Amino acid sequence: MLEQLKDTIKKALPELDFVIGWGMGFDALHATPLFMYEPEDVDKLVWGPLNVHNLATYLPALKGRKVGIVVKGCDSRSVAELLQENLINREDVVIFGAPCRGTVSLTKIRKVIGNTGLIEDVNYADGTLTVKAEGASHEMALKDIRADKCGYCRFPNAVLSDHFVGEKRAPQVEEDTFEDLAEFESQPFEERRDFWMKEMDRCIRCYACRNACPLCVCRDHCVAQSRDPHWLSQQDGVRDKFMFQIIHATHLAGRCTTCGECERACPVDIPVLLFKRKFTKAIKDTFDYDAGLDPEATPPLLAFKANEDNIKEKEW
Amino acid sequence: MSKLSYAYYPGCSGQGTSMEYEMSTRALCEALDIDLKEIPDWSCCGSTPAHACDHVLSAALSGRNLGLAADMGEDCVLTPCPSCLTNLKNAGQHMSGSEEFKEKVNKLLDEPIGEIPDVKSVLQILFEDLGPKGVKEKVIKPLSGLKVVTYYGCILTRPPKLMEFDSEENPISMDRLMEAAGAKVLPFPLKTECCGASHGVARKDLVMKLSGKLLDMAEQLGADAVVTACPLCQMNLDLRQGQVNSANKTSHKLPVFYYTQLLGWALGLPQAQLGLDKLCVNPMPALRGIGKKEDAA
Amino acid sequence: MQTVNLTDTIDRSFMEKVMEESEQNLSLCYQCGNCTASCPYTFGFDIPVSRVMRLMQTGQKKAVLTSSSIWLCASCTSCTTRCPNNIDVARVMDVLRHVARREGFVKERRVKAFFDSFLDSVRKHGRVFEIGLMVDYVRKTGRFWTDMDLGPKMLPKGKMSLTPHRIKGKDAIARIFKRFEEENR
Amino acid sequence: MKIGVFVCHCGSNIEGTVDTKTVAEASLDFPEVTFATDTMYACSEPGQDGIIEAIEEHKLDGVVVASCTPRMHEPTFRKTLERAGLNPYMFEMANIREHVSWIGKDREANTNKAADLVRIAVEKLRRNQPLTPKEFDINRRVLVIGGGVAGIQAALDCAEAGLEVVMVERESTIGGKMAKLDKTFPTVDCSSCILGPRMVEIAQHPNITLYAYSEVESVSGYVGNFEVQVKKKATYVDWAKCTGCGECVEKCPSRKAPDPFNELLAPGRAINIPFPQAIPKKAYIQAEHCIKLTKDKCGNCAKVCPSDAINFEAKDEIITEEVGGIIAATGYDLFDWTVYEEYGGGRYPDVVTSLQYERMLSASGPTGGHVKRPSDGKEPKKVVFIQCVGSRDKSVGRPYCSGFCCMYTAKQAILTKDHIPDSESYVFYMDIRAPGKLYDEFTRRAMEEYGAQYIRGRVGMVYPDGEGQLVVRGADTLMGTQVEVKADLVVLAVGAEAAKNSPQLAEKLRISYDAYGFFMEGHPKLKPVETNTAGVYLAGACQGAKDIPASVGQGSAAAAKVIGLFSKEKLKSDPQTALVDIKRCIGCGKCAETCPFGAINMTEFRGQPKAEVLETVCQGCGLCAATCPQGAVQLKHFTDNQILAEVEALCRF
């Protein structure tokens, strides 16, 4: 299938400035974004559970250039969302899709193999990933080290593509039941607050979450750093760090496709995706809307109904 | 439609002065496939004397029966008697509305009440759940030519916030049922005027005047009979009709039916089940006239 | 007629008690008279119901509690049904009877006697025993001729049982009354 | 920045429960406050002068007044600042009266809260920028909605002042309720005699365009420049050709159509001219009752019309009018009294409404001015009037007094005696409300000279006695008992309610309406004909039940407001508009997508898409500011930073 994908890209390459995909990174465990300008670049393309990055993040900055992009199902939703928001032009982007079997969580792998320096070899087959590091071989079932988001994946195939290679896979689940949220919210309110206090205290304010987010499009004008408007101070305190996460999540309400890049990028493993999951659930419950499926849709927070179906007027 | 089934509270008068109401209600419901499950060991609701004495006592007397009904697993209690209806409904509504009141009531009871069932009149069920259409389908002896006035009495639909049934000023449920049975219903403007209620014993003079007025109006409209839904109304108009006549120097001879008796008649139920012989003013002339006038016309 | 000295006779605690027990705000009454207009008993009342409401507004406790009207009210709820201010007037009348009973004001002894006989019958048998009730009422009032004429009409029809209906729970009913008395002692 | 704080006593209104001196002292601790004082009446002349003096003496460049609601006096104090040479927008108010002193008696808590409100006003003011309004042109045309007496008055006053007037009337004729009346109180002069000539003036005035049988479909734009879509409903008669001869009405065989002008007393024809003095006097077809339009038969009218005016193919038409001001004069409707089942709920033909009775009394009515009972056509000898039907009655959701029923009932009692000298009238009333000029005298005349029997009490029920009369059972609370009257005819003084579809019109005009559907005036005392929407004014009963003199007065008042508005060379826009920070804007267009006024355009700047605010179109709602995630759109005077500073001020301390 990978070969088929390479062929397809090679065929399309002459029409494009370049195609973004994944290649092997500094070791076998870490894939890295790959910019393919020439056919020989295409040969470096990899496809598999290590293709963790959402490459759509690059697209808004490339607006106006003709590029190709290789997408997993979740990545394709980000592309759709960017199209909906006019942040990229459809005619400038060529989308290459392939069925995704889920990606790994490097954090989970680290928990198994430890903070090892040198990775010697990585193999995956039949749902098992084998990592050789510092002489030891670790065999891990893919489902144990899978990124959480892949557990409730409904769109393993690109929702939008110009070229789709391989056989479409059935979704992991029909319906996202948000069990992770339910579990978190089974705690009393005070414990939830305490949890976040401690988590936010750990935040180093690196903004990796923001930078990895394909829909964080303000870039140089992020309210986190501006004085006008002055939403946040630069103080290294829990309050501003917490507020930043709330701002990030709120700005993504109705837009976020829960691609999970924010959480993946977090160097201290704060589960910041949970905030977005909550908004996503609220949007789904209230408006029966999923972001990033239809570039033509009007997102619910930019619309209204005189009589809302699922919003009850208060009796007082 | 699945068979209609309810807990049933007959009320004390059904064991005595209004036994024909009780008999005919049961016979009618059986004929209409409505299952009345008598509340086991039910007791008196307390009626007016109880609520005139104290609201907690009144609610406790009624409440005991609501509790028994809930124990049966029923969520709706039917009663034919408007006075029982008022007391049971008042008790239920008051207790649902105020935990404090419910607590006071429970203090008087052996078994505290938990769930509070809904209470409706048999008439409401016949009108709303079965409907005039459902009745009409089963009529085999239409009451053609029988001119009646329907007299609902003062508390069957009032106060509207409590009863939540029919109109408080111009109720029509019995009218429609009577029409379904083939009778001609005359426009009776005093449908909800009080007959004198329980003052028959202590202040007969009041009843003579009020019931007298009702009978006068019915007569004037040319009614062959009065149709009622309340034991007390029926007693004042029927049993006391003689007293009314002598007090007011009138000579009414108006039979006063329970609506269940006339519906039962139209459904062709045996007379014995309808208790027509229990009425004081002889109903037979009016009943014998059914259909005749139409033939003549 | 005499001058009512409002400064001295307004009994505010009485007004408040009736308002609290009836859960009705008496100041809502603007004296339109619709209750009096609608009340079928006005002809028999010594004080029409709208005037009872007015006397309540001015705290005239004695005038209200010594009236016949509060006993003759049959709770037909015409007043409640038609009150433009949604006052449950019938409930106010009910509460006035409660207060009158508690404080020993009973203008209409026969009405109260009938109520008492009724409740005694319930207390004793669990359900009303109609003949027993009548006998008791006659004993209480001495009015042995009450409804004598009706007996011959009813008895042959078998409508009046000569023995009470016994129910298993009659002791439970008696306990309700007993606890009620204890609560209100 | 140097800020001065003035804490108003408002006599004892504020000082009674707020220690203003303490509030002023506390204010001195707030950042940049260099002067603070309490003052007796900040809005009075000495109060304003005190502010001006302080500005000069202390070189203030911003002022906070802690007093009443800014909805009342913000414009007043802005002018004060202007007089002192400051930009009027360097001003904030703290509402320590309506929001503090009047809603609680705890002096400590109130004083504390008042200081907090001053604090947020100071924090907001610190971030205020001087603003200058933009000027824009006015379209000097006015739309009058409703052709009743209030609308007629407003239209004529405007037209006489030289303005172009567009009048839209829902019915096929103007005249409103007044045209249906026989006589008017307290003078008992003929209604159509005094209204008729004014209606004719409307038709003939060169400055007035009348759209009858039309409704306002939509309104867009803003003060000075509204665009209004008017729906001309199909009449199936070409009014340019129709001469109003009435031939068609004569020959129309459909005789069961409703006749709304005669309050449905008698059936009318499918094609109809409401009454002889109708303006415009043109026929219209009630489609659902027309045999031709429903069954494609008949067509008599078309056959007999001498001017060939009938057009069965007619369709509704939409016309666009551009105006600078709007006067709503949509009047009232009668309460649907049939909820009163105790009065028969419509079952008894001889229980009629006051307006039906008016048509019976009127010579142009279906009985030619002879009072006849609907049931048998007999002349009634005993007439009972029941007041407050649908007024002052919480149980039917109408707790308010309709105001004019006492008067017209007295009038009708007088007229009854005039029409039927041997008649007797009974009037059931609760209170006589007759506070107008010569009004009380008039009701006295009904009793003293015309022998109307006034009975103080409501009526509990009305029912037929079975012998042709109606028993009216009421109370006479003065006599202290129940009373019964046997009546031949019962007339219900039915109360007024907001005209049907008032809320819908209010939504189109973007004005407020109360729980009953009456339009809300700008201020109950000081802005009785203004609304909270600039350029939209109210006249007549659409604002609340009122009688003819009051409606006419308000019609003139609304006209004066429009004339005043149009007398300005140019209008100034509120400068509190949105502003795009072009650096921050990423051109996503979400602001333009949600702006309710189309006040944001997408333009290009150095090849990048950017949003741009049209200042005179922007109404200052700030929806764009809340929508923009980049914070690139800010609403002047309500910027993110200002609101954040207010939040911070409340939370920090």
Next chain:
Amino acid sequence: MPVLEGRELRIIGFLCNWCSYGGADTAGVARFDQPTDLRIIRVPCSGRIDPLFVAKAFMNGADGVLVSGCHPRDCHYAEGNFYARRRLEVFKNFISVLGIEPERFEYTWVSASEGQRWQEVVTKFTNQVHTLGPLAPVPEISLDRLAATETAQP
């Protein structure tokens, strides 16, 4: 001056100028007694209210936030409250994940004529927040420093 210790909680109201601010004025004119906790911030329209203002209030130590605008269909700006309704509803849902009880935040509609309704809203909301009690503010500094300052203080 802070809120009155032990008696008041920090409750912030965002009110639209045309309806709810006017409704609060109407309540004042009618002298409808209300709890004193609420401090009102006036905004032109409920549509101006970025839910993040509400978040900011909670972060900074507000115990309750009330938003009130014109009734749906009655917005002075035609549509502002329709958007506000969606945004605020979703936001109300959201805050529970932060560990903030949704009952601490309400949005409602009060017209300029509804003085009595305003009184009811304020009273009910204030009671509701008092039932939940104070919400601990999120520390402006790191937890370590907070602990240090707390031990430093007796």
